[in-house]
Amino acid sequence: MPGLRASPPAFLLLLALAFPRGSLAVQELEPGSRSAAAAARVALLYRNFQAGSLGGLRALGQVRKATLKNIPESGHKYYLQFSTEDYRTGEDAGNCLATVLFPKKKSRPVVSIKCSHTKDQKEIQEEDNRFYQRIRHQSKPITANNIPDSYGNIEPALEPVWALAVAGSSSIMWEKSTETLGYFLAQVKSVRQWLRKDDFIEFDYTVLLHEIPTQEIISCHMRLTWLP
Amino acid sequence: METLLVFLALLGVTSTEQLFVGDQVLRVTARNEEHITLLRVLGEQEELQVDFWRHPNSLGHPVDLRVPFPSLQGVKKFLDSHNFSYSIMIEDVQELLDEEKESMRRSRRVKRSSRMFDFTSYHTIDEIYEWMDVLVEDHASLVSKVQIGQSYEQRPLLVLKFSTGGSNRPAIWLDTGIHAREWITQATGVWTANKIAKEYGQDPSVTAILDSMDIFLEIVTNPDGFAFTHSSNRLWRKTRSINAGSRCVGVDPNRNWDAGFGGAGSSSNPCSETYHGPHAHSEKEVRAIVDFIRAHGNFKSVISIHSYSQMLLFPYGYRRAPTPDHQEMNELAKKAVSDLAAVFGTKYTYGSIANTICTRCCASSPRAMRSCRRCRSCRTWSICRYWVWRWILGTTPSPRPSLYTPQAKQGWGWMWDHGNQAVKSKTGWCWGVHPWQDLTPSVHFSPSSWISGWLPGGSDFPWTSACPSAACRRSKSTWRPARSPIPS
Numbered sequence: 199m200p201g202l203r204a205s206p207p208a209f210l211l212l213l214a215l216a217f218p219r220g221s222l223a224v225q226e227l228e229p230g231s232r233s234a235a236a237a238a239r240v241a242l243l244y245r246n247f248q249a250g251s252l253g254g255l256r257a258l259g260q261v262r263k264a265t266l267k268n269i270p271e272s273g274h275k276y277y278l279q280f281s282t283e284d285y286r287t288g289e290d291a292g293n294c295l296a297t298v299l300f301p302k303k304k305s306r307p308v309v310s311i312k313c314s315h316t317k318d319q320k321e322i323q324e325e326d327n328r329f330y331q332r333i334r335h336q337s338k339p340i341t342a343n344n345i346p347d348s349y350g351n352i353e354p355a356l357e358p359v360w361a362l363a364v365a366g367s368s369s370i371m372w373e374k375s376t377e378t379l380g381y382f383l384a385q386v387k388s389v390r391q392w393l394r395k396d397d398f399i400e401f402d403y404t405v406l407l408h409e410i411p412t413q414e415i416i417s418c419h420m421r422l423t424w425l426p
Numbered sequence: 427m428e429t430l431l432v433f434l435a436l437l438g439v440t441s442t443e444q445l446f447v448g449d450q451v452l453r454v455t456a457r458n459e460e461h462i463t464l465l466r467v468l469g470e471q472e473e474l475q476v477d478f479w480r481h482p483n484s485l486g487h488p489v490d491l492r493v494p495f496p497s498l499q500g501v502k503k504f505l506d507s508h509n510f511s512y513s514i515m516i517e518d519v520q521e522l523l524d525e526e527k528e529s530m531r532r533s534r535r536v537k538r539s540s541r542m543f544d545f546t547s548y549h550t551i552d553e554i555y556e557w558m559d560v561l562v563e564d565h566a567s568l569v570s571k572v573q574i575g576q577s578y579e580q581r582p583l584l585v586l587k588f589s590t591g592g593s594n595r596p597a598i599w600l601d602t603g604i605h606a607r608e609w610i611t612q613a614t615g616v617w618t619a620n621k622i623a624k625e626y627g628q629d630p631s632v633t634a635i636l637d638s639m640d641i642f643l644e645i646v647t648n649p650d651g652f653a654f655t656h657s658s659n660r661l662w663r664k665t666r667s668i669n670a671g672s673r674c675v676g677v678d679p680n681r682n683w684d685a686g687f688g689g690a691g692s693s694s695n696p697c698s699e700t701y702h703g704p705h706a707h708s709e710k711e712v713r714a715i716v717d718f719i720r721a722h723g724n725f726k727s728v729i730s731i732h733s734y735s736q737m738l739l740f741p742y743g744y745r746r747a748p749t750p751d752h753q754e755m756n757e758l759a760k761k762a763v764s765d766l767a768a769v770f771g772t773k774y775t776y777g778s779i780a781n782t783i784c785t786r787c788c789a790s791s792p793r794a795m796r797s798c799r800r801c802r803s804c805r806t807w808s809i810c811r812y813w814v815w816r817w818i819l820g821t822t823p824s825p826r827p828s829l830y831t832p833q834a835k836q837g838w839g840w841m842w843d844h845g846n847q848a849v850k851s852k853t854g855w856c857w858g859v860h861p862w863q864d865l866t867p868s869v870h871f872s873p874s875s876w877i878s879g880w881l882p883g884g885s886d887f888p889w890t891s892a893c894p895s896a897a898c899r900r901s902k903s904t905w906r907p908a909r910s911p912i913p914s
Binding site: 328331332335337344348349384385406408411412413414415 | 483547655656661
């Protein structure tokens with residue numbers, strides 16, 4: 199019956215009215231997009247810090263899938279699927295699923311992240327122990343400046359100290375990150391070890407963070423203790 | 427007597443360098459846990475001053491220790507008495523150090539030949555300028571050096587000109603080192619210059635380019651800043667010009683161009699890393715380039731090379747910089763030069779370059795676009811990309827630019843490839859194209875590095891005809907940053 203048949207344009211018009219553009223809550227992002235990569239990095243900062251492991255530090259590989267959801271009154275939430283690499287060697291370290299919520303009110307991003315791993319957990323633990331032993335068996339408290347140096351070099355003896363800086367500064371960078379401000383660790387300006395009677399190792403760091411897109415170099419003081 | 431004491435004191439002060447004469451490095455194999463413990467105990471004997479190069483951590487791994495000469499006999503006795511097996515890795519540490527010093531001295535002396543220049547390490551401005559002279563000497567028929575001005579601190583601004591002749595041929599501009607701390611870019615500039623000089627006559631695309639076009643390459647675009655990164659602050663970015671009324675020094679040269687000057691992504695605060703300066707082209711380093719390009723009048727492309735966030739590009743472990751990132755950068759630079767040839771040589775007709783790429787202004791017709799010379803520059807890669815393809819390939823514009831058509835990808839193939847590759851790249855190299863109006867590389871307010879390229883219109887610099895004001899005003903009012911995130 200002709201009366202029941204809705205003409206295509208009218209139907210489309212109805213659809214258009216039903217979903218006004220502005221309230222499209224969910225948006226698929228290009229995996230290559232800058233914002234997806236930035237959100238993925240925030241998720242990894244959180245994980246690197248939470249894991250508290252030096253052997254298990256990861257860097258972003260590639261974003262495979264990314265979705266952005268605008269949650270009114272709450273903020274922007276990213277749903278991400280990405281691959282990761284071992285921070286040190288660049289080898290494939292497994293994939294992660296993460297959500298990152300950048301709250302509307304200025305507070306730190308809320309991250310949930312779950313990752314698969316290619317490295318045996320035992321192996322990672324052993325690596326951490328090795329790092330730990332290397333630091334513990336110094337006869338004098340470690341002090342150093344400019345890691346890496348201007349030429350990008352890191353002395354092998356100071357590798358664990360650098361790794362610790364990466365893990366520790368991840369927490370600072372995670373907390374400071376917003377949807378538009380991102381951070382990278384540029385350099386450890388100075389580091390000084392505090393010897394402890396117990397098993398923990400303790401360091402005082404001055405780290406330089408590179409803030410993007412403002413390009414500013416931000417100096418942070420960081421005091422951390424670690425036990426693998 | 428007093429003079430003798432003073433002399434001795436001076437001697438004491440000057441010879442603070444530690445010497446390792448007669449010290450040896452021993453490689454010890456620990457065969458059981460007891461051995462490990464014994465070695466640790468050995469290390470803890472302060473008076474022996476044993477220095478582990480490889481610590482006694484676990485069985486099966488060799489332990490390397492440097493033993494100072496006075497302790498040698500004692501340590502060897504200790505090792506023998508406990509049935510350690512060991513070998514002498516280094517007979518005399520000081521000898522080795524002296525040799526290394528001598529070879530460094532030698533390599534510095536031999537630097538005069540461009541062939542001996544170490545392209546895998548970072549250099550000072552003097553070393554780079556010296557090397558440029560050598561390059562010109564070695565390839566006199568192809569390369570010449572042009573001074574386009576002076577920096578704020580009166581350092582020469584030097585450009586290498588690669589030309590096989592002709593008179594005022596269409597030209598390509600490349601600059602590196604506009605941001606002082608991005609050392610990888612100056613290093614890449616050096617590498618690229620060397621590559622171009624070497625490959626002319628060998629590589630078909632480089633040869634094709636140079637047979638019909640000139641290449642101008644400014645390696646140290648911000649010499650004052652660069653010198654400052656060596657002498658004082660490795661992370662300095664801007665120029666070193668004094669800002670009136672402020673204690674903060676320097677202007678971000680890449681916010682000083684006259685395109686969208688003072689817009690988003692730049693700061694009006696002299697203390698900011700992205701301070702745009704008191705006015706466009708206020709910086710002598712920037713002004714020199716603008717004047718040079720305008721005076722030349724026949725530039726077809728301008729490419730500015732930057733590096734991503736990891737300015738120090740440190741490898742995780744100990745390695746001589748610049749390492750893999752540098753390699754990748756060099757590969758991209760090489761491909762850039764050769765692919766430019768493909769684009770400009772085959773798909774491009776000189777002289778009929780449509781004027782640039784407006785943003786959404788003057789969008790609808792080629793004529794409108796041609797006459798819209800003063801339209802503000804693109805801010806988003808995608809839009810610019812569209813126009814570049816459209817213009818180069820001559821395809822008709824669609825109402826919603828399709829950025830990923832096969833033809834589009836093909837036409838600007840390498841940019842596309844590298845754009846995507848860069849995003850994936852673990853080194854963080856990011857490439858993009860920002861064709862711009864006027865003489866300006868992109869004002870980028872994104873962290874990605876860009877090949878900011880643009881294709882200035884025709885040969886009638888400076889442009890005088892204004893955009894039909896109605897068109898621009900209208901388009902300005904309708905311009906809005908794209909709503910969806912633009913792929914970088």
